[in-house]
Amino acid sequence: MLDKGGILLAVVFGAVLLVFGGWAYLALMLVFLVLAVMVTQYEYGIKHELGLYEHERGWENVLSNGLLPAILAVLSPLAGPMPFIASVAAVTADKFASEIGVLAAEKPTFLLDLKPVKPGTSGAMSRIGTVASLAGSTALAVCAMFAFGINPTQALLISLSGFAGCIADTLFGVLEERGIGTKGTTNFICALVGAILAFIFIH
Secondary structure: OEOHHHHHHHHHHHHHHHHHHOHHHHHHHHHHHHHHHHHHHOOHHHHHHHOOOOOOEOHHHHHHHHHHHHHHHHOHHHHOOHHHHHHHHHHHHHHHHHHHHOOOOOOOEEOOOOOEOOOOOOOEEOHHHHHHHHHHHHHHHHHHHHHHOOOHHHHHHHHHHHHHHHHHHHHHHHHHHOOOOOHHHHHHHHHHHHHHHHHHHOO
16 A cells, blocks of 8 residues: 555654554554555445545655654653554544545535535545544554553543544645645644643543
8 A cells, every 4th residue: 555665664663663662552553554454445446436546655645644653652751652642543533534434425514614525625524534533543542452551531532532633634624725734734733633632631
């Protein structure tokens, strides 16, 4: 699912996670990658017909999804693991929302004017995409219970933090559609919001 540049950068980020965080950090990011591939491949025929199926992603995609988690792994002695976990939950939520949301029977709603727009439009939400987003962050949070030993309450808060990050991604996606920022910047904001909420609320 990654081109050569994407694979190289993913290996670099993986090494950072392993050295500065440990096996649990690397394992959780690998969970994200597996889940991302699964939802990307889901109903790929329909996505291909819609012109929304991306068979191969590059270093830009890896950078936008992996930079902040790598930074948070380095900072984990100071911040703890929760911001890292929530940042990965947020990008997982966003991946689920975008890959499953485009399959909705109804057109998504653009948040700026609440009008229906074509699937795949940044800044738009559908009901199935919203549910999928929460499912994605919850799946990651459950995996974190095994990888990091967090308790169910912490997992619930991680799930909600990741979901909130995805909502922030959609809100900033409105600006992206207006030429302000890119998909990469909204992905980074998505992860950042999740991490900040976890740092504030989860102990």
